[in-house]
Amino acid sequence: MTHPVFPFKKGVFLADFHIHSHYSRATSPNMHPSITNRVAKQKGLSVIGTGDFTHPGYLEELKEELEPEGTGLYVCKDDPDGTKFILTSEVSNIFTQGGKSRRIHTVFFAPDFQVVEEIQDRVGSIGNISSDGRPILGFPVKELVRIIMEVSSDCFVLPAHIWTPWFSLFGAKSGFDTLEECFEEQSKHIFALETGLSSDPQMNWRLSALDKYTLLSNSDAHSPPKLAREANCFSCEPTYEAITAAIKDPGCGFEGTIEFFPEEGKYHYDGHRACGICMKPQETIKHKGKCPVCGQNLTVGVLHRIEELADRPEGFIPEAAKPCVHLIPLEEIVAEAFGVRSITGRVKKEYQRLIRLGKSEMNILLWKSEEELQHIVPDRILEGILRMRKGEIKISPGHDGLYGKISIFSEEEREELHSSKASSKEKAVQMDLF
Ligand SMILES: [Zn+2]
Ligand SMILES: [Zn+2]
Ligand SMILES: [Zn+2]
Known part of the structure; x- marks a missing residue:
């Protein structure tokens, strides 16, 4: 896989629509506009979702902290030139349809607080929207789409991470085939699909049924550092109307997406986490879908599910396909370059130093040339960035809820680093100082 470094036009901006607030389960207390505003700027995002607008407590916070810009987007009152916020929320519908139990996640966009209040009134009267930032509703998702589009036809519907086995439109466990x-009759309101971390546009291009939908990518961040791990690129005006119009008709300024390497996603391959089993779709079929250790059903991942529904071979590129670039978060590249497996204090410090010099993470990963990077990035991190851009990396695929593991440097290179560190303390000191 090679990735062009500059597939996007100049003057574009990046937007990440699907995130969560501190009101959602398993979410960082830092998921709060004052903090996401700052981190989004470091990442290089111009527009981010608020997440969780269905939550009444969070809406109060949003009203206190944000002010309308007059464009359908909002900004922090104390940083009006900062990140622009778009009102978004994810909802989980759990229901029975066609004789089967279904669990579907959907992201909704709304143009202003008034519309959000009305959505809260309508949905709050038939379901519990206060217990979680991402509420669980016990009725069909098409009903929710009907209600929200009735409140305002300016609202926008985005089926979320459409391939994850649990909780998605095409999910192997509780989704649909079409x-x-x-x-049903609400399909007319759907113009876009979120591919999710475990799949990329290339995988989705294999289904001709998806050609008419714009493929979006978002971080689904539950903590600030995860922002922008996937994002969307636009060349239109940064307004609610222009952004939603560009998603509906990509000719009006939707330019493509920033992608996670899909193998890094939590449900790329099949597997059974408890037994340490990870399998390619072909192997799963050979084992008749059963875990060879415990005999239970394997969790069928995204690659397998796409293979089941695809009507085109791997590598097919539809005529209207938009460009996409696969990136590895800069902190992960720094950790790899340092030869450590997790984001340590030293990694975070180096990350912050690079952001100060490079202005933003996307500037460093995406926009700056090799020559420009040479002035600010230490050799080994630069090598990591260049390998990422060329797709010269190894990934052990994610499965059954476990993230995949990226390796930019080989075991040999890793050992070289450690032995050179041990033999020359001076060199290590120099690297720290860089
Ligand atoms: Zn979700
Ligand atoms: Zn989510
Ligand atoms: Zn097992």
């Missing part, structure tokens, strides 16, 4: 089966 979009129309799920949304």
